[in-house]
Amino acid sequence: MSMKDLSTEEVLQKLEEFGLNVTEEEAQRFRDNEVDGETLEYGLTDNMVSYLFPGSFKKQVKFNKFIQELKDVVTLTLEQVPEECIEQPSTIESEANRRLPAGFIVPPFPRDLQTRLDNKEACLKLSRDRHRIIRVLHEAIIEYTMYPTNAEYVQVVKALIVKYPVLKDLEGNGYHTWHQSLKRKFKAERAPLVHEDEVRRSKEKFGHKRARQSTEAARTYCRSVPGVPAIIGEDASSIGRHVNILRVQYERMQPDNSIVKDCMQRTFAWRRREIADGMTVEDILKKYPFLRTPSGLYDEVDRIHPSSVNLCRRLKEGFTSVVPKVLKLAQGKTPLAKIYVEAREEMLVEDLQDVDFRAALILLPYIFKEKVDQFITLGQCDAESPYPTVQLVDNNWKIAFTRKVPVSVRVDGVDLCRGAGVEEGVIAAFCAYFVFNLAYPPYMKNTLTFLQRTMNITVVGEKSLPVTVTRMINILY
Helix, strand or coil, X not given: CCHHHCCHHHHHHHHHHHCCCCCHHHHHHHHHCCCCHHHHHHCCCHHHHHHHCCCCHHHHHHXXXXXXXXXXXXXXXXXXXXXXXXXXXXXXXXXXXXXCCCCCCCCCCCHHHHHXXXXXXXXXXXHHHHHHHHHHHHHHHCCCCCCCCHHHHXXXXXXXXXXXXXXXXXXXXXXXXXXXXXXXXXXXXXXXXXXXXXXXXXXXXXXXXXXXXXXXXXXXXXXXXXXXXXCCCCCHHHHHHHHHHHHHHHHCCCCCHHHHHHHHHHCHHHHHHHHHCCCCHHHHHHHCHHHHCHHHXXXXXXXXXXXXXXXXXXXXXXXXXXXXXXXXXXXXXXXXXXXXXXXXXXXXXXXXXXXXXXXXXXHHHHHCCCCHHHCEEECCCCCCCCCCEEEECCCCHHHHHHCXXXXXXXXXXXXXXXXXXXHHHHHHHHHHHHHCCXXXXXXXXHHHHHHHHHCCCCXXXXXXXXXXXXXXXXXXX
16 A cells, blocks of 8 residues: 555554654644645644644654655655667677666675675665675676666665665655765776777766766855845845844843844845845945854744744754764774863763763764864964864864854854854854855765754755765664
């Protein structure tokens, strides 16, 4: 039975089987609002889910996981490759032009690996197992062709995931990392054969002929804006009055938060338009001074990407669960990991949770083979970066791990805000990318994309997660 055919009572029954204990009051909400399989297939908003399970984040998260798994069971099916993607064999065709049969069958794996797969062990978390799986698939495919088409790659990895659902990626379409790994395997194996006539002819036939973009064109650091909010009920005159009110409030020792939030909301669409039109960071901060505070940046991102849970809480809840694994993976990758271990040994037990959280944020870039010193720096940095940078006032990493040291966030050579602790600086710097429409820099793209995913921020029109990030999610969660 497909998801769409499930009745409300059958949905409630499956929730119980899934391990989510639904109270009678919650079950009645399902009945009153006709939450059946068809409703789940169309999708529920965060507000709808929070209404069904009020006061329990755990139930809301489990419910979202239940829907995801239910959809996976229904939608992940092996699709036959379209006939136009399959070239019919000919007696005069070369070996390089042979095609994969439409009914590709996943071959057996080495005995120990096969046993673990049959026992539904998560073999995708270990690089050694992934390499063995890819090698077996590669050997099976080369019996037909050394140049599979993209459709054939997809056909094979879909067959793999259908047969062994435990290998499914936790993000995206479920097979993206396997798809990319298999393509890289073929590319690596064909490289030594580049001078052979058959391989050269196939490379000319199947290789990409698109001209590469110029380096200068790729250096832009503006984020693509899918749509700027419409300006309704405001004009230059009214915006000017709101801006004056904000400046008056900013000069006070204790600003009225309700007035500040109201004026920031009223000027929001106008401000987004100004930023999209190229207004400089310095001019934006002069006009809207409350963006110079960490809380002001958090609120702005919440306006750009609304959520029932504020940004700091989203990071705390989403990142805390992976802190131990991040710290474990970072060991041996940087001298900072050793400094953290030494600092941790000197701390009281009740302070360890904050120390570990702070250390995981600092060491996170290293598990993606990215360098933290291009994002978090000790003291004043000589070279100004157009990207947000967290600068620690203290020049001691051990203190940065163990205390909430004063930090300064700079963007494009301008002091953005000041905060207390690495965690506050990291969140403020992350927010700056969205507030000022900045694309992630190449040297921190994977780290920042992972943090974005951790905070459940989805940008319309954005590409799927990088393979590196998806693989790390498979390992950490």
